[in-house]
Amino acid sequence: MLQRTRAEQVEPIYKRFINRYPTVVSLSKAKTKDVAQFTKHLGMHWRAKHFIAAAKFIIKEYTGRIPSNREKLLAIPGVGEYVAGAILTVAFQKPEWVTDSNIARFLNRYHGLGLQGEIRRKKMIVELSKQFFHHRNPRKLLFSILDFTALVCLPRNPLCQSCPLKRKCKYPK
Numbered sequence: 001m002l003q004r005t006r007a008e009q010v011e012p013i014y015k016r017f018i019n020r021y022p023t024v025v026s027l028s029k030a031k032t033k034d035v036a037q038f039t040k041h042l043g044m045h046w047r048a049k050h051f052i053a054a055a056k057f058i059i060k061e062y063t064g065r066i067p068s069n070r071e072k073l074l075a076i077p078g079v080g081e082y083v084a085g086a087i088l089t090v091a092f093q094k095p096e097w098v099t100d101s102n103i104a105r106f107l108n109r110y111h112g113l114g115l116q117g118e119i120r121r122k123k124m125i126v127e128l129s130k131q132f133f134h135h136r137n138p139r140k141l142l143f144s145i146l147d148f149t150a151l152v153c154l155p156r157n158p159l160c161q162s163c164p165l166k167r168k169c170k171y172p173k
Helices: 007-020 024-028 032-042 045-062 070-074 081-090 101-110 123-132 138-151
Strands: none
Touching (some): 007 032, 070 081
């Protein structure tokens, strides 16, 4: 639900969604139109059938248990590298790489790479993300870096002068 959507928009909808579909089994039995009532508020009504397909796949292939490795997560319909990494980091507390546009922007700026365009899948960014998330508390690191990029290392007009990392950051100020 967080795809291209701010957390504060998702939170109330997510809470209602989880209340209605608390398990993978309950979601697998849902009707697309019912799930779409939640996803349409986020501008992603088309994702409803993906959520249901993912739940059915998890039940069929993994006996209803969300797997704890990247390869198996990536086999689930609708799960890409970012979602797989986020699940492993948040739910399983594994030091797995996670790269969305915010994290890619931070790594690009901090290391002074000067990459342009869609950079989150570029090899250098993925490699830096793998190193970055090799951390004793990857969940806390993920939430911290997402907050940091939302408050300081903004897409436009970053707050470099007040940034606590400005001495080591190689982003041209």
